[in-house]
Amino acid sequence: MQVQQTLVLEETLWEAVLNRDPTFEGKLFYGVRSTGVYCRPICPSRRPNRNQVCFFQSVQEAEIAGFRPCKRCQPQFETVPNTAKSKVLAVCRYIEAQGDRIPTLSELCSQVEMSPSYLQRIFKQIIGVSPFQYADALRSQQLKQRLQSGEEITHAVYDTGYGSSSQLYEKAPKQLGMTPKTYQQAGKTVNIVYAIAPCPLGYLLVATTEKGICAVKLGDEADKLEHILNQEFHQADIMRDDHTHKEWIQAILDLIAGGEAHIDLPLDIRGTAFQKQVWQALQKIPYGETRTYTDIASEIAKPQTVRAVGNACGANPIALIVPCHRVLRSDGSLGGYRWGIERKQKLLIQESKFYKHDSNT
Numbered sequence: 001m002q003v004q005q006t007l008v009l010e011e012t013l014w015e016a017v018l019n020r021d022p023t024f025e026g027k028l029f030y031g032v033r034s035t036g037v038y039c040r041p042i043c044p045s046r047r048p049n050r051n052q053v054c055f056f057q058s059v060q061e062a063e064i065a066g067f068r069p070c071k072r073c074q075p076q077f078e079t080v081p082n083t084a085k086s087k088v089l090a091v092c093r094y095i096e097a098q099g100d101r102i103p104t105l106s107e108l109c110s111q112v113e114m115s116p117s118y119l120q121r122i123f124k125q126i127i128g129v130s131p132f133q134y135a136d137a138l139r140s141q142q143l144k145q146r147l148q149s150g151e152e153i154t155h156a157v158y159d160t161g162y163g164s165s166s167q168l169y170e171k172a173p174k175q176l177g178m179t180p181k182t183y184q185q186a187g188k189t190v191n192i193v194y195a196i197a198p199c200p201l202g203y204l205l206v207a208t209t210e211k212g213i214c215a216v217k218l219g220d221e222a223d224k225l226e227h228i229l230n231q232e233f234h235q236a237d238i239m240r241d242d243h244t245h246k247e248w249i250q251a252i253l254d255l256i257a258g259g260e261a262h263i264d265l266p267l268d269i270r271g272t273a274f275q276k277q278v279w280q281a282l283q284k285i286p287y288g289e290t291r292t293y294t295d296i297a298s299e300i301a302k303p304q305t306v307r308a309v310g311n312a313c314g315a316n317p318i319a320l321i322v323p324c325h326r327v328l329r330s331d332g333s334l335g336g337y338r339w340g341i342e343r344k345q346k347l348l349i350q351e352s353k354f355y356k357h358d359s360n361t
Helices: 002-016 059-064 082-097 107-113 116-127 131-148 153-160 165-175 181-184 223-233 245-258 275-285 293-299 306-314 342-361
Strands: 029-032 038-041 054-055 191-199 204-207 211-218 235-239
Touching: 002 054, 002 165, 029 059, 038 059, 054 059, 059 293, 059 306, 082 107, 082 116, 082 131, 107 116, 107 131, 116 131, 116 275, 191 211, 191 245, 204 223, 204 245, 211 223, 223 235, 245 342, 293 306
Parallel strands: 191 235
Antiparallel strands: 029 038, 029 054, 191 204, 204 211
16 A cells, blocks of 8 residues: 555656646655756756656755756755845845844844744855854954954954954864964965876876975876966965975875875865865775765765765865775766866776785785
């Protein structure tokens, strides 16, 4: 009886997809197994074969199952009533008017007569971040402007609403990318030395600070890699020296060639707490093995962040050492790779070959 009811329900959902029924908007999403894409019921794309289709009740459910959003109907952006949009914009204006303080969620709710859970959800859906994150970003921006104008650090910290200087310094790597003092000096105290070496994947660029490796990049042309580095660290003093930390570069070259399965080098990378959590999970993937984006989301105990995991992989500043190339889509396809799909494929083939060799010896 249960199976029969399920079949009847799925036929109803399939009819909604065939008819592009707008009454199912926000209540139904369908995934296509052959493409790994999920859509709204009103998507204008050609209808898939019925045996390739599965149904979901939410965007999160579809993405946890490993499907990615359709580029045509963009199902990840839910339809929001105009009244809700107006209220969210009103909340933004209210937050901006507070200046040196971050209003509480209950305070914001009272301004627009929304429940806390609904305001949180609809605000993040429209703006992309939570109300607190929006207010915190405004505060950080005000601090940056004050520091750039040369204002004394202590005054800037307290005038922008930070309760103490220690509270800011704890957040500094995430919000400023460096300490307030270094930021105020436009990053001029950061010295970066880089080297470039040919490798089986084209060219390898390795950049280091006094604390460790801050960037590892791959490309076809050395000058383009230099340009990317200078854009990312445009405030720093950058110089090329192919002899400094030569042993670090050789270790990475050995990893590319398959002669080294593990490397342990000092790192100096900046990212959000979430990005660092993802990068640490990637470093746990054994040589010769792969994981899916869904696996990594589960590994960090945040199963609903599959897309965010993919973004964190794309933002990985140190290729190879943080092996984002070992992450695949749920259907087994390669997915994206900042340094090119062909390089990702070559790396995986190389690692798989040596992994199998080691297993047989």
